[in-house]
Amino acid sequence: MSAAVDAETARSLSLFRPLGESACLPVSLAFHLFHCSGHQIQEAIRSQGQSEVGTAPRAASTGLRLAWSPLFRRYQRNACGYCKSDNGSAAYYASSVSVRPEHYESLLCQGWRRSGTLYYKQNLRRSCCPHYTMRLQAADFKPRRDQRKALNRWNKYVLGPEYMRKAAMLAPITREEKKRRQQGFDLAQAVHASEYANLPRPIDPKTKKPIEPAHKFEVTIEGDSLSQRKYEVFLKYQAAIHNEAADKWKSADFKRFLCAGLKRNAPKEGSGEKKIGSWHQCYRLDGRLIAVAVLDLLPEGVSSVYLFYDPEFGDWGFGKLSALREIVLAREESYQYYYMGYYIHSCQKMRYKALYRPQYILDPESKTWDPLDGELSQKLDKRKYVSLSHDRANPPSEKEEEEEPELANEEELSLFDIHMPGVLTADQVLSQLDLDHWLLLVHGSFVHMSDLVGWEEADLRSAQSIKGIVGELAAVLGVDVVQKSACVLFD
Numbered sequence: 001m002s003a004a005v006d007a008e009t010a011r012s013l014s015l016f017r018p019l020g021e022s023a024c025l026p027v028s029l030a031f032h033l034f035h036c037s038g039h040q041i042q043e044a045i046r047s048q049g050q051s052e053v054g055t056a057p058r059a060a061s062t063g064l065r066l067a068w069s070p071l072f073r074r075y076q077r078n079a080c081g082y083c084k085s086d087n088g089s090a091a092y093y094a095s096s097v098s099v100r101p102e103h104y105e106s107l108l109c110q111g112w113r114r115s116g117t118l119y120y121k122q123n124l125r126r127s128c129c130p131h132y133t134m135r136l137q138a139a140d141f142k143p144r145r146d147q148r149k150a151l152n153r154w155n156k157y158v159l160g161p162e163y164m165r166k167a168a169m170l171a172p173i174t175r176e177e178k179k180r181r182q183q184g185f186d187l188a189q190a191v192h193a194s195e196y197a198n199l200p201r202p203i204d205p206k207t208k209k210p211i212e213p214a215h216k217f218e219v220t221i222e223g224d225s226l227s228q229r230k231y232e233v234f235l236k237y238q239a240a241i242h243n244e245a246a247d248k249w250k251s252a253d254f255k256r257f258l259c260a261g262l263k264r265n266a267p268k269e270g271s272g273e274k275k276i277g278s279w280h281q282c283y284r285l286d287g288r289l290i291a292v293a294v295l296d297l298l299p300e301g302v303s304s305v306y307l308f309y310d311p312e313f314g315d316w317g318f319g320k321l322s323a324l325r326e327i328v329l330a331r332e333e334s335y336q337y338y339y340m341g342y343y344i345h346s347c348q349k350m351r352y353k354a355l356y357r358p359q360y361i362l363d364p365e366s367k368t369w370d371p372l373d374g375e376l377s378q379k380l381d382k383r384k385y386v387s388l389s390h391d392r393a394n395p396p397s398e399k400e401e402e403e404e405p406e407l408a409n410e411e412e413l414s415l416f417d418i419h420m421p422g423v424l425t426a427d428q429v430l431s432q433l434d435l436d437h438w439l440l441l442v443h444g445s446f447v448h449m450s451d452l453v454g455w456e457e458a459d460l461r462s463a464q465s466i467k468g469i470v471g472e473l474a475a476v477l478g479v480d481v482v483q484k485s486a487c488v489l490f491d
């Protein structure tokens with residue numbers, strides 16, 4: 001009964017598991033999945049490692065065990081770390097250890113995001129603090145004064161007054177360079193200005209030795225592998241920034257959270273081929289690792305996943321320094337977009353993201369991109385959920401925002417009855433997808449969904465049927481990704 005899938009096709013597929021059917025966690029850890037804030041997402045990732053399989057119903061006559069935990073639903077309401085509501089945030093969850101970067105980019109452009117191996121998409125219409133996907137065009141970005149200042153300040157610190165004085169004397173900049181600098185701020189120049197490899201080091205006539213900067217600053221892009229020093233910096237960062245106890249993160253949890261991302265390619269030096277997959281941009285000062293930016297490099301964009309730094313360097317604005325460097329990376333390596341993650345308009349702490357301009361927001365329904373400044377921003381000041389495409393089709397009344405009516409037992413419902421924005425309806429799934437022939441990975445080989453006993457009679461709209469579970473996943477992934485992926489349901 002196995003489906004004919006050649007090896008090359010098999011390699012090109014992404015795999016997805018609806019969360020409730022796979023990540024079975026002990027009851028005591030249930031609350032860890034309450035994740036609306038980045039911090040709580042870390043909790044979810046951390047606790048994945050402590051998972052254990054729950055009692056599993058048998059899947060019809062296939063004899064396979066369907067890993068199942070009634071506590072962990074694929075669609076779930078959770079506490080919100082931003083407004084501190086008890087169950088304000090609702091999202092759909094899946095997990096995967098194998099998503100191709102191009103498919104992940106396609107998911108990003110539909111409002112998904114990943115954290116380690118956990119993939120999720122929030123229901124913006126039913127969440128207290130809607131998470132809007134944002135991105136900017138790297139080529140169009142214009143740094144603000146405070147952003148430029150952060151770079152200049154850091155460069156001065158690295159170079160030191162003595163080096164700067166001597167370099168001005170012994171290796172003065174050319175007239176062309178001077179002219180260029182007068183024309184305005186050169187972001188790439190400022191980002192690279194204090195990197196050791198780029199520094200002129202003329203011989204000091206007094207010492208007969210090359211002049212040296214105050215600090216040796218190096219930035220490299222490396223695979224997202226685990227190292228003891230990365231782990232130490234991460235722990236220091238979590239303790240200082242999130243007030244977490246030192247024993248909270250085991251090295252394996254850290255690894256699952258930030259060192260086990262998308263598969264990387266291996267472009268040859270000078271081939272012009274872009275890096276793709278999950279990488280660590282490592283900042284070293286005098287040979288010591290001081291910051292790591294975790295990046296997903298995708299065919300069209302650089303997606304910022306996480307940044308942690310040694311809190312000793314907390315005053316230098318590493319958030320700004322790293323964002324500016326990543327925008328320059330996007331420009332230099334021809335990734336078109338820079339994704340800064342989610343934007344929550346109602347959350348003051350997140351407003352800084354809007355200061356990287358011009359910034360665009362994903363319309364949760366049409367999946368087109370609108371400038372954040374202007375109409376969208378004005379509407380977001382007045383109501384939490386905004387889809388400009390929806391407003392155009394159904395002009396909203398001038399009245400106050402209408403609250404979404406509460407759904408009884410929302411988590412028990414089929415996703416098709418929840419009407420989550422940007423998700424296919426049951427009719428669309430039936431007409432646009434061939435769900436019967438969607439691939440299911442079982443013990444290393446592929447079968448079609450229709451090979452499952454009872455598949456044909458099962459009801460797509462039932463949240464409890466396998467067809468319902470599979471159909472929901474397909475509806476949230478969207479047509480494009482479903483066609484390039486397979487589903488995993490069984491252990």
Ligand SMILES: [Zn+2]
Pocket residue numbers: 080081082083084085088089127128129
């Ligand atoms: Zn909230």
